[in-house]
Amino acid sequence: MLNRIGGRNGVGIRDIIENRLVGMKSRGVYETPGGAIIYRAHEVLESICLDRETMYLKSQLSHKFAEIVYNGLWFTPLREALSAFVDKTQETVTGRVRLKLYKGNIINAGVWSDYSLYDLSLASFGESDYDQHDAEGFINLFTLPVKIRALMEEERKQRDY
Secondary structure (H helix, E strand, O other): OHHHHHHHOOOOEEEEEEEOOOOOEEEEEEEOHHHHHHHHHHHHHHHHHOOHHHHHHHHHHHHHHHHHHHOOOOOOHHHHHHHHHHHHHOOOOOOEEEEEEEOOEEEEEEEEOOOOOOOHHHHOOOOOOOOOHHHHHHHHHHOHHHHHHHHHHHHHHHHHO
């Protein structure tokens, strides 16, 4: 059903130049509307269910995982280890996603999960349960190495005159 709906809306078409394992380049044109829709829905769910550091590392490792599969190295300890990482990160990635399809685009139109890490009462820039003064201390600590370097550079310039 997703292939049919996605195909009618022009989503899921990829025309890419690939780097083969042996070094040559090849062109591939792939059409997977259903897969593209499911993949996007999963990305949207991950955006509210995974923390920043996990999402970052998963993004980095996904390229290696794809390379392993593409190169036919499925039955390797590295692929098994990466699969264990993926399995662990996906334990709370569940919920509902609403997407809109329009002229080849897949647009997020809503997401809900019992495991959402988003909390409006904490994430608001307006009135919230979050004490905005906490940010001052964090910013001061986070930027301390930059401030120290700037002071060191200023002292060095003064000495060089």
